[in-house]
Amino acid sequence: MRFKDVFSIIGPGMIGPSSSHTAGAVRIGRVARELLGSQPERVVIRLYRSFADTYRGHGTDVALAAGLLGWDTDHDGIPQALVAAEQAGMELSFVPKPDNVPHPNTAALQMHGGGRELLVTGTSIGGGNIAIVGIDEFDVRFSGSFPTLVLRHADRIGLLADVTRLLSAARLNIGQMNVDRTSRSGAALTVVETDGPLPRDLVRSIARLEGVSEVRKIDLTKRRRRT
Amino acid sequence: MRFQDLQGLAALCIREGLPIHRLMLEEQARESGRTVRQEKMKMTDYYRVMKEAVRRGLTEDTRSRSGLTGNDAKQVEALRESGAGMLGPLGDKALAYALAVSEVNASMGRIIATPTAGSCGVIPGVFVSAQEEFGWSDERMTEGLFTAGALGYVIANRSFVSGAEGGCQAEIGSAVAMAAGALAELRGGTPEQAVHAVGLALKNSLGLVCDPVGGLVEVPCIVRNGFGAVSAITAAQMALAGVRSAIPSDEVIEAMREVGGAMPDKYRETARGGLAATKTGKRIMEELHPRRHAKREEAAASDEDGTGQGASDKDAP
Numbered sequence: 001m002r003f004k005d006v007f008s009i010i011g012p013g014m015i016g017p018s019s020s021h022t023a024g025a026v027r028i029g030r031v032a033r034e035l036l037g038s039q040p041e042r043v044v045i046r047l048y049r050s051f052a053d054t055y056r057g058h059g060t061d062v063a064l065a066a067g068l069l070g071w072d073t074d075h076d077g078i079p080q081a082l083v084a085a086e087q088a089g090m091e092l093s094f095v096p097k098p099d100n101v102p103h104p105n106t107a108a109l110q111m112h113g114g115g116r117e118l119l120v121t122g123t124s125i126g127g128g129n130i131a132i133v134g135i136d137e138f139d140v141r142f143s144g145s146f147p148t149l150v151l152r153h154a155d156r157i158g159l160l161a162d163v164t165r166l167l168s169a170a171r172l173n174i175g176q177m178n179v180d181r182t183s184r185s186g187a188a189l190t191v192v193e194t195d196g197p198l199p200r201d202l203v204r205s206i207a208r209l210e211g212v213s214e215v216r217k218i219d220l221t222k223r224r225r226r227t
Numbered sequence: 228m229r230f231q232d233l234q235g236l237a238a239l240c241i242r243e244g245l246p247i248h249r250l251m252l253e254e255q256a257r258e259s260g261r262t263v264r265q266e267k268m269k270m271t272d273y274y275r276v277m278k279e280a281v282r283r284g285l286t287e288d289t290r291s292r293s294g295l296t297g298n299d300a301k302q303v304e305a306l307r308e309s310g311a312g313m314l315g316p317l318g319d320k321a322l323a324y325a326l327a328v329s330e331v332n333a334s335m336g337r338i339i340a341t342p343t344a345g346s347c348g349v350i351p352g353v354f355v356s357a358q359e360e361f362g363w364s365d366e367r368m369t370e371g372l373f374t375a376g377a378l379g380y381v382i383a384n385r386s387f388v389s390g391a392e393g394g395c396q397a398e399i400g401s402a403v404a405m406a407a408g409a410l411a412e413l414r415g416g417t418p419e420q421a422v423h424a425v426g427l428a429l430k431n432s433l434g435l436v437c438d439p440v441g442g443l444v445e446v447p448c449i450v451r452n453g454f455g456a457v458s459a460i461t462a463a464q465m466a467l468a469g470v471r472s473a474i475p476s477d478e479v480i481e482a483m484r485e486v487g488g489a490m491p492d493k494y495r496e497t498a499r500g501g502l503a504a505t506k507t508g509k510r511i512m513e514e515l516h517p518r519r520h521a522k523r524e525e526a527a528a529s530d531e532d533g534t535g536q537g538a539s540d541k542d543a544p
């Protein structure tokens with residue numbers, strides 16, 4: 001079943017006009033911010049295909065800004081999010097690109113902040129649902145609709161077993177897990193979607209595992225400040 | 228969920244002696260692991276947003292960001308208030324309210340996607356007007372939303388609910404069917420009558436293409452929400468009178484999937500066919516997005532059979 005419950009039909013609550021071009025874009029921005037771990041100082045956003053064509057009319061630009069501010073899809077401030085972002089010290093630029101990427105609604109966010117740089121690529125797949133498809137040079141695929149862990153780690157034997165052991169000790173079911181490695185640096189990136197909320201000390205113990213260099217927790221089901 | 232099709236849903240309701248909304252609520256709580264009370268509260272909150280959107284659309288400025296649309300609901304409401312309405316008390320209000328919510332959406336106001344943002348006016352249009360006309364409580368309306376959600380759940384999983392996948396029949400058509408079935412149950416109809424209302428309603432929108440001018444959720448989306456609210460009432464009225472869908476509603480849903488699947492790409496939210504491709508539609512597109520227009524023209528020319536890109540939205544949940 002593609003649609004799992006009544007609230008995937010009635011909902012989400014959102015600021016219009018488009019579930020794919022507005023609500024989905026908010027979610028992409030918010031996941032990007034959570035992946036960086038702080039509010040970015042500067043973001044260059046490349047927009048592709050339908051996003052590039054109609055981003056102004058659909059408010060895809062303000063929606064991405066709202067997400068980068070950490071807002072929900074129904075935050076009243078969304079129409080003024082570009083101003084709010086500027087006030088919050090975020091410098092945003094939007095670059096529509098002519099490239100024919102696979103999915104019609106794609107955005108790539110190149111973020112700078114806290115002395116770091118991070119590239120996050122997301123697509124909006126309909127009804128406000130999204131898929132994050134790239135983090136830096138890694139291929140990933142997750143929706144943010146479940147509590148999700150994103151780990152950067154060395155390509156060490158047994159590391160994933162350690163992670164799953166900690167998760168099952170915390171009685172957490174793994175919904176989906178995928179790993180991508182770069183041959184160049186021997187670095188790997190693993191995404192774990194779980195069925196239940198991720199306690200903070202669990203995230204801490206995973207971060208302490210040998211070879212793990214960074215852990216990020218993403219959960220769009222948790223509501224943040226509203227209005 | 229213990230039901231996969233509408234026949235199964237009605238049978239389950241009859242066996243357990245429950246209305247559709249109650250069965251859906253219990254199934255939802257089981258699926259989510261939250262309590263019946265929590266799920267009800269979330270839906271009540273959504274209904275409040277819908278009523279607020281009606282209010283805003285009738286009182287505030289709803290000019291859209293593109294400037295293409297806005298403030299029509301107020302005109303329609305003024306005509307109703309002047310006593311010149313022609314659809315009867317319920318239809319007059321439903322039309323104005325559905326337009327109002329849809330205009331709030333187009334002007335970046337807060338709405339509930341039902342099932343999408345493009346079709347977000349139909350259900351509030353029918354629900355808020357019916358609540359006023361029949362004196363129903365908010366709790367009752369919340370129940371009605373669970374009925375609508377149950378019917379939409381079946382349609383979404385057996386066919387589709389986005390214009391990019393199945394044309395406008397999938398968005399507006401589904402919203403009308405959901406509103407029709409819910410209104411039938413709210414008015415005392417049996418689960419079977421609610422299911423017939425779905426089939427009757429969907430038949431009337433089969434084949435409706437998604438052709439948004441300039442790629443924006445404005446033209447023809449907003450007026451289709453108004454039309455949709457009125458046809459939902461029509462379908463509910465037929466079902467309550469005992470009219471049955473000769474083709475069982477589950478088969479009508481299958482027909483919608485078949486028609487949507489066969490729709491050329493240019494009629495599935497690509498803004499390359501139908502109203503979007505008229506002389507005026509193209510001019511508007513050119514004014515809105517001068518930079519990309521030339522490229523689109525090329526794409527349309529090389530995609531006459533409508534089998535190009537964009538179909539990648541097909542597996543969108």
Ligand code: SF4
Nearest residue numbers: 345390395398437448
């Ligand atoms: S025309 Fe397309 S975008 Fe507009 S309401 Fe219909 S399906 Fe949605």
